[in-house]
Amino acid sequence: MKHILLISFLVLTVSRGLAQEYIEIITRKSCDCGEQVPDTLKSEQFNMRLGLCMIDASMPYKKQIKKDFGIDLDKIDTEGVKLGRMLGVKMASVCPNTLLKMTQRIKGQTATTKAQQSSEGTVTKIENDFFVVLSLKDESGKITKYYWLTFIESAGDLTSSYSTLVGKTLHIDYEPQEFFDPKLQEYRQFFVVKRIIPMD
Helix, strand or coil: CHHHHHHHHHHHHHHHHHHHHHHHHHHHHHHHHHCCCCCCCCHHHHHHHHHHHHHHHHHHHHHHHHHHHCCCHHHHHHHHHHHHHHHHHHHHHHCHHHHHHHHHHHCCCCCCCCCCEEEEEEEEEEEECCCEEEEEECCCCCEEEEEECCCCEECCCCCCCHHHHCCCEEEEEEEEEEEEECCCCEEEEEEEEEEEEECC
16 A cells, blocks of 8 residues: 555656646746747737747647646637636746736736835845745834845845845835736736845
8 A cells, every 4th residue: 555655656746747847848938939029019919929929839738738737728719818827927937027028018008117116124034935035024014025036236145145134124126016916816016126235
C-alpha cells in the first residue's frame, strides 16, 4: 500500500512539474509576441492581436491544457476568457509592462505613465510569492502594500538583502498602476515600487 501511495505521489509531482514547464513556455512566447504588437493600433485591434498571441502560443499544448486545466482551445470563443485569466496571472511575473499595456488598452486608456508618488513608514511584513511585496505602516497606523515588479533604485543591492528590511523605516517612491485581479474579477490599483531609500 505504501508503494502505491509513493508511486502515486511521484506521478502527481512529475505531472505538476511538466504542466508548470509548458505553461512557462506559453507565457514567455505570449510575452514576446505581445511586446511586438504596435501601440498605434486601435484598442479593438490591439486586444485582438494580443489574444492571438496567447492562442498561438497555447495551440501546440492544447491537449495538455484541456487535461490539466479543463480549457478546450477548440472552443476558444467560449473558453478564451479562461485562457486569458490563467495566462494573465503568469504574465504578471514574466512581463509586467506588457500586461500593464494590455490592461490599459482593454480599458480604452493610453499607456501613459502616471505621476510618481512617495510614502514613508516602517516595514511590517515582506511577502515573496510571485513578487516581493512590502507592507509599510505610516505614521497614522495605516498599512499599505507596495509591489516590486521592475528594477528599482536603491542605495545598495536589495535583491539578496530585502528580507532584512522588516522593522526598518523606508522612503518609497512608487507609481499607481492598474492590473487585472483574477481573484476579484476586476481591475484594481497596485503601488509599484520605483525607488527605496532607508531612513535609519
